[in-house]
Amino acid sequence: MKNTFKRFIERFVEGILFLSGTITTITVLLIVVFLFREGSGLFNNSTMEKGFVLAINKSNPVSKLSSYEIKEIFDGKITSWKQVGGKDQPIQLFHVEDITNYYTEEQIGANFENLPKLLSNVVDSIPNIVAFVPEMYVDKSFKGRVLPEKKLTLKEFFFGREWFPTSQPAAQFGAFSLITGTLWVSLWAILISLPLGLSVAIYMAEIANPKVRNFLKPVIELLAGIPSVVYGFFGLIVIVPTIQRLFDLPVGETALAGSLILAIMALPTIITISEDAIRTTPRAMKEASLALGATHWQTIYKVVLPYSSSGIAAAAILGIGRAIGETMAVLMVTGNAAIIPSSLLEPVRTIPATIAAEMGEAPQGGVHFEALFALGAILFIMTLIINIVVDFISNKKKISKR
C-alpha cells in the first residue's frame, strides 16, 4: 500500500515538472510569436502619419514619390521638381497650418467648415505645390491629385540608412545603421571580455592561491549584481571623459565607451560560469596528465579546457547575450547617433537603446510601434544565430576530441 502511494506521489511530481516545463516552453514560444507578428505588421503600413495625405497640383507629371524623396523635399534638400522627375520648377511646401497665409480665420470658418474647399483652391492655384494635409479635409471635389500611399518595403527597412521615426510627412525607418551599430559594439565587447574572462577563470581555478580565490570569487559575483544604470552612470562620468582625453576626440561618447561598459558587464558572468566549469574537471584526469609528464600549463591547455568546453560555451553564450541585449548602460554612453560606424571612435545607436528610448511614446498599434517590434525580432534572430554558432563550435570541439 505504501509502495503504490509512493509511486503515485512520484508520478504526480513528475507530472508537475513536465507541466511546468511545457508551460515555460509555450510561454517563450508565445512571446516569440507575438514579437514576430507585431513586427511583420510593419510592412502593411505606410510611413505617413495616419489620417494625412500628400497632394500635388493636377498639372504635375510626377505620379509617385519615395519615402526618402518626401523627407528630402520637406527637409529642403531637394528643391526642384526636376530632381524627382517633374518639370523644372522650385518645390513649394505646404502644411495645413499654412492655410492662414492665404485665407483669414473667418473665411476658414470656426469649425473649419470651409477648409476642404479652400485647401482645394490653394492646391489648384499653385502648380509647383506639394501639400501635406489631413485626409478628412480632402473631399470629393478636391481639385488636386493625391499621391498614392506607399507601404514600407523590406528593403527600405533593412537597408535604409536613416532612422527618423517621428518625422512627418515621411518617417524614415532605416534599420541598417542600427543593426550595424549593435553588431559593432557587441563584437568589440565580446572580443574584449571573452579572452579576459577566460583568463581570469583559468587563473582563479587553476593557478591562484586558495586564499586569493576565496577573496576574488565573492567580489566578482558581487559585480554581477550591480544594476546596469549604475554602470551607465559610471561610464558617462568616468569612461567617456577619459576616452575623450586619451584619444583627443571632440566627443567621448563613442562605440568604444559602449564596448568597454558592455565588456565590464559581461565579465562577471563569463568568469563565474567558466570558473565553475573548469573546477569540475575530475582530479583523476588532471593527475593522469601530470603523471604522464605534462607540465601544469600543458595540462590546462590540453586536458582541462577541452573537458570544460561545454561550460565555457555556456558562459560565452550568456556573456554574449548580456553584451548584445544590454540597454541602459549603452543608452547612456554611446551617444545614440544613427550612423554606420566606421571606427570605434564614433558614436553609434544600438537596437536595445532605440527600443528603450522610443517605446514609451510610440502610439500603440502605430507604424512606429510595429517598427520597434520588428527591431526586437531582428535582435532575437541575431542572438539566436550567435548562440547556434557558439553551440556548433563547442560541439565540433567535443566531437573532434573523441
Next chain:
Amino acid sequence: MKAVNIRLLLTALPLFAAAAALGNTIKVKGSDTTLPLTQMVAEAFNKQKGVTPVAVTGGGSGVGISALVEGTTDIAMSSRPLKFHEKVKFQANKLVVKEVVIAKDALSVIVHPSNKVGKLTRQQLEDIFTGKITNWKEVGGADARIIVYTRETSSGTYEFFKEHVMNKKNFARTALSMSATGSIIQSISQTKGAIGYVGLAYVNKHVKPLAVSYDSKNYVEPTLSNAQSGKYPITRPLFYFFDTKNEAKLKPFISYILSAKGQAIVKKDGYIPVK
C-alpha cells in the same frame, strides 16, 4: 494561533491602507521639462491637510500623452501641444481632453563655458542642428568640430525645437541623442565643441547659454525677465492635459498650481508664471 492571526492582521492593515491611498492618488506623468516644477508644487500641495496626494513621474511628453490615452495617468504634463493623431486617438477612445497652461518655459541653447561664441541667429542655429554648418569657425568661433546634442524623439522639447527653431527640418544624422535633460547638461559640460538645448530651469554654471536673434539684429539673452516680457523668442507654454471626466478630482491640484502660491513656485523654479 490567535496571536499569529492578530499579528497577520496588523501587518496587513498598513498594506491595505497603502493600497487604498495609492488607489486614491492623483497621477501626473509626462514631460521632463515640467517634472522638477511639478514635483515642487506637488510637495507643497501634499503638505496641506485633507488633499488627495499627488504622485509625479517623468518620461517625456509623448510618454505622458500616451499614458493619458490608455488611462494609466490622470494628468499628462506636456511641453508641446497635442499632435493631430493624438487628438484623433482621444476622440476614438471617447475622451474629452482639456488643456491648461500652467507655466511658460524658455528654451535655452547652451554650449561649453569655454566656447568663444556668445550669440547666434535662428538661421545659424537651424544650419548647425541640421548639419549644414559643421565647424565653429563658420560662426565666429575656434576651429573645432561642432558636436550637436539633441533629445530623443519622445521629448516635447525636441518637438518644440524642431518645429520652431528648425522650421520642421530633421536633425543631422550625426547628432547625439540623449534621453534626458540631465545627460545633455552633463555631456555638454565635459565636451568643448558641444551645443545643445535645454529648458531654462536646467541651465547651471557648468554650461553657457547663448543669446539668440530671430531677425539678425537684436540678440536676446535667455533670462527670466526677457522670457516674461516676451522679448526672448524661443518661449513655449507648458501644458497639463486631463480628461474632463476627472475634473472634480483634479481641480484642487490644478487650481493650486494656478494660484498665487503655485505660480510663486513656478517663478522660483526658473519658469515663467502664466499671470
